[in-house]
Amino acid sequence: MSKHSNVSPELVQEGERIMRICNACRYCEGFCAVFPAMERRLTFEESDLNYLANLCHNCTECYYACQYAPPQEFELNFPKTLAEIRLETYRKYAWPGMFAELFHKNGLVTGVVTAASMIVVLAVILGSGGPASFLAAHSDVKGAFYAVMSHEAMVVTFGIVAVLIATAFAIGFVRFWKDTEGKAAPAVTPGAFVQALSDTLLLRYLDGAEDGCAYPDETPSNVRRRFHHATFYGFALCFAATAVGTVFHYVLGWEGPPPIPTVASLLGRPGAPQLELLRSLPVILGSLGGIGLLIGPAGLLWLKTRRNSLLVDHRQNGMDAGFLVLLFLASLTGFMLTALRETTFSGPVMVAHLGIVMGLFLTMPYGKFVHGIYRFGALLRNAVEKSTMPTLGSE
Amino acid sequence: MEFSKIYDVLVIGGGNAALCAAISARRSGASVLVLESAPKDFRGGNSRHTRNLRCMHKAPMAVLTDAYTEEEYWEDFMKVTGGMTNEPLARMAIRQSETCMQWMMQQGIRFQPSLGGTLHLSRTNAFFLGGGKALVNALYRTAESLGVEIEYGSEVRELKITDGRFTSALFSRRGFSHEVRAKALVAASGGFQANIPWLKKAWGDVAENFIIRGTPYSNGNILRLLMEQGAKTVGDPTQCHAVAIDARAPRFDGGIITRVDCVSLGIVVNKNAQRFYDEGEDFWPKRYAIWGRLVAGQPDQIGYSIIDSKAMGTFMPPVFPPVEANSIRELAGLLKLDPAALEATVNEFNGAVQPGAFDHAIMDKCATAGLTPPKTNWARRIDKPPFYAYPLRPGITFTYLGVAVNESAKVIMQDDKPSKNIYAAGEIMAGNILGKGYLAGIGMTIGTIFGRIAGEEAARYVKA
Numbered sequence: 001m002s003k004h005s006n007v008s009p010e011l012v013q014e015g016e017r018i019m020r021i022c023n024a025c026r027y028c029e030g031f032c033a034v035f036p037a038m039e040r041r042l043t044f045e046e047s048d049l050n051y052l053a054n055l056c057h058n059c060t061e062c063y064y065a066c067q068y069a070p071p072q073e074f075e076l077n078f079p080k081t082l083a084e085i086r087l088e089t090y091r092k093y094a095w096p097g098m099f100a101e102l103f104h105k106n107g108l109v110t111g112v113v114t115a116a117s118m119i120v121v122l123a124v125i126l127g128s129g130g131p132a133s134f135l136a137a138h139s140d141v142k143g144a145f146y147a148v149m150s151h152e153a154m155v156v157t158f159g160i161v162a163v164l165i166a167t168a169f170a171i172g173f174v175r176f177w178k179d180t181e182g183k184a185a186p187a188v189t190p191g192a193f194v195q196a197l198s199d200t201l202l203l204r205y206l207d208g209a210e211d212g213c214a215y216p217d218e219t220p221s222n223v224r225r226r227f228h229h230a231t232f233y234g235f236a237l238c239f240a241a242t243a244v245g246t247v248f249h250y251v252l253g254w255e256g257p258p259p260i261p262t263v264a265s266l267l268g269r270p271g272a273p274q275l276e277l278l279r280s281l282p283v284i285l286g287s288l289g290g291i292g293l294l295i296g297p298a299g300l301l302w303l304k305t306r307r308n309s310l311l312v313d314h315r316q317n318g319m320d321a322g323f324l325v326l327l328f329l330a331s332l333t334g335f336m337l338t339a340l341r342e343t344t345f346s347g348p349v350m351v352a353h354l355g356i357v358m359g360l361f362l363t364m365p366y367g368k369f370v371h372g373i374y375r376f377g378a379l380l381r382n383a384v385e386k387s388t389m390p391t392l393g394s395e
Numbered sequence: 396m397e398f399s400k401i402y403d404v405l406v407i408g409g410g411n412a413a414l415c416a417a418i419s420a421r422r423s424g425a426s427v428l429v430l431e432s433a434p435k436d437f438r439g440g441n442s443r444h445t446r447n448l449r450c451m452h453k454a455p456m457a458v459l460t461d462a463y464t465e466e467e468y469w470e471d472f473m474k475v476t477g478g479m480t481n482e483p484l485a486r487m488a489i490r491q492s493e494t495c496m497q498w499m500m501q502q503g504i505r506f507q508p509s510l511g512g513t514l515h516l517s518r519t520n521a522f523f524l525g526g527g528k529a530l531v532n533a534l535y536r537t538a539e540s541l542g543v544e545i546e547y548g549s550e551v552r553e554l555k556i557t558d559g560r561f562t563s564a565l566f567s568r569r570g571f572s573h574e575v576r577a578k579a580l581v582a583a584s585g586g587f588q589a590n591i592p593w594l595k596k597a598w599g600d601v602a603e604n605f606i607i608r609g610t611p612y613s614n615g616n617i618l619r620l621l622m623e624q625g626a627k628t629v630g631d632p633t634q635c636h637a638v639a640i641d642a643r644a645p646r647f648d649g650g651i652i653t654r655v656d657c658v659s660l661g662i663v664v665n666k667n668a669q670r671f672y673d674e675g676e677d678f679w680p681k682r683y684a685i686w687g688r689l690v691a692g693q694p695d696q697i698g699y700s701i702i703d704s705k706a707m708g709t710f711m712p713p714v715f716p717p718v719e720a721n722s723i724r725e726l727a728g729l730l731k732l733d734p735a736a737l738e739a740t741v742n743e744f745n746g747a748v749q750p751g752a753f754d755h756a757i758m759d760k761c762a763t764a765g766l767t768p769p770k771t772n773w774a775r776r777i778d779k780p781p782f783y784a785y786p787l788r789p790g791i792t793f794t795y796l797g798v799a800v801n802e803s804a805k806v807i808m809q810d811d812k813p814s815k816n817i818y819a820a821g822e823i824m825a826g827n828i829l830g831k832g833y834l835a836g837i838g839m840t841i842g843t844i845f846g847r848i849a850g851e852e853a854a855r856y857v858k859a
């Protein structure tokens with residue numbers, strides 16, 4: 001384990017203090033899952049804090065509603081303290097442990113990794129096809145894409161990265177789960193799993209009480225939830241596009257990049273080439289997802305600039321922004337790639353796009369993306385606890 | 396604000412009553428200025444510490460279960476006040492409480508089902524989502540969007556009143572004094588509980604040991620000014636809502652978290668290690684409001700709630716950790732009580748406990764025999780270490796001495812005639828309804844109803 005294997009004692013102490021205050025108050029319990037989960041406990045150890053911190057969506061309702069928020073003498077900044085603990089948990093659960101340090105100056109790390117990825121992609125292209133293929137204008141639509149980078153080279157590179165990432169996520173998740181298990185360790189039921197999945201997919205607790213959360217400022221609003229949905233589902237659609245494309249290529253043997261659908265095929269006019277439409281599914285999915293990935297991250301970034309700075313753990317700015325910028329750029333260069341397919345720009349744009357996508361994936365286990373892994377874990381634990389642990393204390 | 400302007404309605408105060416008045420006056424077409432003495436971060440007075448209000452309802456309504464009829468409300472109310480109330484005003488408040496929630500929701504206030512651990516209140520009390528500060532924030536948002544002008548850090552220091560007619564007020568802001576004129580005044584500036592010299596005048600030096608649970612800004616100056624200028628008063632200056640809270644609480648503004656809810660689960664002793672009252676008289680939520688006075692009556696105004704480990708975890712966890720020891724003697728040492736005396740008190744209590752089936756959810760009749768004072772419910776031997784103690788002090792919520800008002804929330808003068816254009820709402824007139832005693836959630840009900848009436852009536856007066 002790295003030297004960051006535990007959350008700092010000062011932070012644990014502060015976490016314990018705020019939980020004690022809130023547990024004696026409980027006014028915020030209607031906002032989200034964190035407070036009811038807190039009420040199932042009377043004492044708070046590091047593991048409890050790590051769990052509760054990852055259950056928090058940082059909607060900041062409980063800051064504005066708090067009669068003890070600074071400058072009141074109790075100086076209770078619940079969302080910010082949880083955000084600080086969350087960051088430490090990302091380092092604690094990171095695999096391999098030595099990479100935990102990457103959560104430091106994460107914006108810089110993300111930038112450097114992305115730049116390095118572009119260089120690697122460039123090197124691979126030059127190595128396989130030579131400078132001529134890189135700069136040539138590709139007129140043949142079907143061949144253009146893979147003329148720049150051989151399909152096999154691409155699949156092997158991304159395949160290895162994908163396996164590593166999946167391993168890092170799995171180990172991180174298991175570490176989170178073990179850490180927060182507690183003594184009782186009740187088993188996960190299918191019902192709890194479904195509940196957690198739906199809480200995650202619907203961003204259930206990001207809605208405050210139907211009319212949204214106090215984000216980016218005090219007034220309840222649903223805007224963050226919408227941008228987050230655009231980002232999440234945009235990402236999911238792009239992922240689906242890649243998956244479908246891979247199946248087409250290897251299972252159905254439809255080689256080459258998928259065609260761009262024509263208006264006729266989209267409208268399904270009689271006589272329109274239905275097969276063409278099916279073949280262009282990856283493009284359709286990718287485009288829809290890509291739109292989500294333009295709007296969502298841009299919106300979330302814009303909201304971040306308008307946040308109350310008292311509530312922000314500024315050490316995380318680079319990490320948050322880095323991830324969102326990469327998502328946005330990945331989508332933008334993806335669209336450019338499609339648009340510029342037949343021009344001399346396709347080579348450089350492809351290097352940019354693949355480099356960004358590679359950078360995005362490489363930094364995934366060591367950046368903002370992990371919040372989703374642990375949030376799901378926390379929601380799962382919450383769903384399990386709800387049916388097995390009672391609320392403690394009453395008047 | 397504009398200093399040259401003559402406002403239709405000036406509202407003094409920035410809590411629930413003040414904002415309900417400001418919003419309803421503005422909605423009735425008046426121009427409104429609110430002067431709040433607290434800075435913005437501390438706006439909202441005691442209201443920022445609240446969690447619910449009590450509403451009558453004939454059938455299940457939004458977050459309220461079942462029914463809570465006017466008659467039942469009235470009976471509950473008579474039990475706690477012993478009839479020390481102005482019946483027409485009290486009945487009016489109870490009846491109007493039925494429409495409170497709806498109106499509050501229209502002002503952007505959100506509600507939730509009763510808090511975990513307070514299920515017994517789900518029928519009678521509607522809980523604010525996020526508590527009182529969220530409520531206060533919503534009211535300010537609404538007031539601002541309607542065009543109510545709000546000045547923070549502005550304490551009213553003088554009122555110009557002639558023949559029962561208000562003309563202007565002097566307030567101080569950032570060290571400067573300003574005058575503001577208005578055609579009507581709504582006084583919603585809270586009680587005088589944060590004014591320790593005044594409390595001492597009423598209670599004597601014992602008030603030095605009182606802790607003020609809420610805002611430090613309610614110093615009663617407006618109440619005093621109105622009294623000096625001929626307003627009729629109601630209530631007795633020692634009457635107030637006072638609970639026993641953790642003695643380690645800050646002097647002001649500690650709010651809800653300083654409560655100690657284990658009195659009925661153990662015994663309470665004074666500094667001589669003697670018990671002084673039946674800890675199991677009734678359910679704690681019905682009794683917590685008498686313990687402030689009880690502790691205030693003990694030497695040095697201190698008490699100690701003592702439980703054993705059987706009780707741990709079965710009450711709302713207090714914010715301060717308990718004093719903990721493995722024997723009663725050791726516990727006494729930590730509390731600086733006479734160890735022999737505490738041991739004797741606990742032994743005597745344990746010896747008097749009769750067998751029975753303990754159940755904290757009902758009045759279980761587990762009682763002591765031959766003990767003075769007795770413990771009539773939930774009496775269990777204190778014998779399973781570790782033992783725990785929480786030190787208790789009187790925690791003053793708000794005072795009841797106030798200005799007399801009529802059904803239009805208009806202040807009554809000493810000649811029993813209503814003033815021309817002065818209205819009052821909230822704690823500053825709560826004594827009309829509450830001669831003594833308290834029903835959980837009625838403070839906010841009084842503030843909301845009389846605030847609404849005061850605002851509407853003031854606007855109506857101005858337009859007439």
Ligand SMILES: Cc1cc2nc3c(=O)[nH]c(=O)nc-3n(C[C@H](O)[C@H](O)[C@H](O)COP(=O)(O)OP(=O)(O)OC[C@H]3O[C@@H](n4cnc5c(N)ncnc54)[C@H](O)[C@@H]3O)c2cc1C
Nearest residue numbers: 408409410412432440441442446551609821822836838839
């Ligand atoms: C910890 C706590 C919990 C409570 N919980 C509940 C509950 O759950 N339900 C319930 O019904 N009641 C509760 N109460 C009681 C409740 O807070 C009051 O009954 C209610 O808030 C009174 O509202 P108000 O507007 O009259 O007074 P406040 O909300 O206290 O407002 C008074 C305002 O006047 C301002 N002010 C004072 N003097 C001046 C001046 N000279 N010039 C300008 N402004 C001035 C103050 O700054 C303050 O903003 C609680 C009280 C406390 C302390």
Ligand code: SF4
Nearest residue numbers: 022025026027028066
């Ligand atoms: S954040 Fe503040 S208001 Fe909310 S539960 Fe905690 S102490 Fe209470």
Ligand code: SF4
Nearest residue numbers: 032056057059060062
């Ligand atoms: S910030 Fe939002 S999600 Fe986090 S604890 Fe507070 S209310 Fe819950």
